[in-house]
Amino acid sequence: MKLGVVMLVHTALDRAEQMLRHWTDAGCPVVVHVDKNVSNADFARFESAVAALDGVSFSPRYRCEWGMWGLIAASRAATKQLLAKFPDVRHVYLASGACLPLRPVSELKAYLDARPDTDFIESVTTADVSWTVGGLDRERFTLRFPFSWKRQRVLFDSFVYLQRLLKHKRRLPSDLVPHLGSQWWCLTRKTLTAILEDPRRAEFDSYFKRVWIPDECYYQSLARRHARKIESRSLTLAKFDYQGKPHIFYDDHAELLSRFGCFVARKIWPRADGLFATFPRKPDPALAMQEPNSGTIDRIFAQAVDRRTNGRKGLYMQSRFTFLDSENGVTAVPYTVLQGFDCILPGFADWLGQQTGRIVHGHLFAPNRAHFAGGGAYYRGGLSDQPRLRDYNAKMFLTNLVWNGRDQRQAFLFGPADTQQIRWILSKDLQASVWVVSGAWAVPLFLSGKSASEVRSEAARLQQIESKLLETLRGPDARSRRRIMTLVEFLESPVDVLQSIVDDMAGHRANSLQKPPPMVNLDGFAQFLQDLKNQGMHPYLTGDFSENQPMKPRKPRLTKPYIVGTK
Incomplete structure (x- = not known):
């Protein structure tokens, strides 16, 4: 059984080519989707550069815009092509051109071989966990979002306001419980086939096309309908800042990324030559069965977010200086x-x-x-x-x-x-x-x-x-x-x-x-x-001074010593 990869490429095509070679060198078939926003000339050069790689093919191109349906259309077309072309693929790993394998791909394949029926996808309900960072939470499923948040912000905000004013609420498809999570998943063939061939797929697609940021909820919700065993976590280390924007890893994160055994990390700065030269690390039998542990790095990033937003006690940041009482403590020490x-x-x-x-x-x-x-x-x-x-x-x-x-x-x-x-x-x-x-x-x-x-x-x-x-x-x-x-x-x-x-x-x-x-x-x-x-x-x-008020201090009060007896 093989591990197949769907790679979404938007920018930095030279780094995407380098990542593509990491996957193919490990024997993974890869279907590449290149954003339609990339010029035809750049796409042709990229396609020519990887033409000699075995197991690489390109899916139909879609225009991918943040928060819109194009990302789902792109990943779904590429996944469908991968499953049809490579019938021996058991797990499909969704990656991007900005992803970097931290461990040898062979260790990832061995890890998945030991868990043949497990789907790895972060999937939580809005009622149970406040997953989102800013923006809309439950309303992303009950309102309509036909306008781009980035390109048509005025129309986006106005339409949301109008729907709230009219108390408009969409009716969710029956038996569908909306879930949210990271868009970087690793799903089994069985689960993906069930999602793609679901008799109600047209109904679900029609609904999710007008959901805000569908790439964070489409697979996350439908996987809950079809998966046999879900581990609600992503095998890709992707961190987000306090504004919900993806954190970018630089060369000085090398030691941090090597410490916790994560398989893949994103988003890597294209000029982080040190990271690209260091990872993926060489195979090490002593570390081959290491369980990926992002708990510690989560705490480190939580501390970084706290430092970024609150600062240190008594140290005033330029970004918050003009805001009254926004400091993290007036002074630093007692x-x-x-x-x-x-x-x-x-x-x-x-x-x-x-x-x-x-x-x-x-x-x-x-x-x-x-x-x-x-x-x-x-x-x-x-x-x-x-x-x-x-x-x-x-x-x-x-x-x-x-x-x-x-x-x-x-x-x-x-x-x-x-x-x-x-x-x-x-x-x-x-x-x-x-x-x-x-x-x-x-x-x-x-x-x-x-x-x-x-x-x-x-x-x-x-x-x-x-x-x-x-x-x-x-x-x-x-x-x-x-x-x-x-x-x-x-x-x-x-x-x-x-x-x-x-x-x-x-x-x-x-x-x-x-x-x-x-x-x-x-x-x-x-x-x-x-x-x-x-x-x-x-x-x-x-105070009340009297004529007889003593003007000299009295002797200090002495406490009576006591002895704690022992038997």
Whole structure:
């Protein structure tokens, strides 16, 4: 018994000739269909070049257009000719001129010899599996499609809209369950003969001529009526991108294609000389019975599609840059934002950097400049400390800062005196860990030595800005990790709060704190807040300070050790 091949040729006739020789050298008879869109002169040269090959013949030519009936007419005419001319053919393999055998054809023949009654064709129902990528799904079987999607797009869309408006639905032939799948199949003679000689073929042909993309459903549906045993998979490795277009294999895919034991791959770039020189590989007895496994390559391509459509976290692709919130994560890695701590703890940024071993910047969004860690004018990625450059797109400044320093955990100081463009980013970014001591802005005003009447307007302005930030952080759409406390709450147990920050930033390498860093002297601060109230400005974000409020931190709460007993 022989393996016969039907080859559909559209372009790259020189490569099609090379593939044709691979099949005939293995003793496979081949019937070639050349698209009628190919000029007569090119067809004549191609026909002359392969005239000496044994077992090669040409079928009547049809005009093949994507999504139209011509592809079915071409494959059916070629299949009918092959079965009539070669009665010893048991399996027919549908290939194209852009296909490349990856393994010796002899191994494919042996594989089919071990499965003489099995049809290999991907065939799934639209009700069970969402097979299609974009476009129409169930409607491709219930509407009419007389117009070309590529050449007559306006007519195509208008006619679909009209049928939907009129609620028109075609009646499916009785006992026919539509199936979809890859157009690259390998079917037995018995199944193909039953399809070609089906008494209802005229009825089925009339129906499928007005189905959208019939080459993905004609054989897939009719094989279910006649096949004895179907394996719903294709022996041809054909991958599609997220738009449903065939993926093209290049020379750098050589190692990938050789890894999984697939028999044939398409679509091969005509200039991939490396692939054409490498495949099909030489016969290897150790690999002769290898089962084709496309599962791993499917996962690799799924990851590639995900990378192509979603990108990497915090890395903004040019194709999606203009689309708001289309990024795959606002920033690349976790980072920490600290508001109010430096108002109470002088030198807080340096202390935290030493304590955690992480990069702690100053106020990156200060009005005068971006205060990078180390005090430099530039940071990784060429980020400048100039406020005009930073504020031109504060979101991109932050995402670039995190991306370029993604090898280390970063933190920066923030406050109501800083530019607030990133307020919404800090709220919705899953990577952000935001710690806020509300009302801490009042401490520098107190330490300035000015009276309450002199700083009243500034205090009101800062409180209003911070209030908007807190409202955003507490909003229903907030997704960042955040802890908000008043100044009073922080002063009650500063070591516990600082220990939590250190643990969050340093992880398992965090050190246990025995005491907080030096704190500013807050004697008289309660009276200062009362003076602000007397001036008509209520500093409610600081918390409820009383005259007897302790201005010195308490000792850290010690947990009682316990012992897990053993028998």
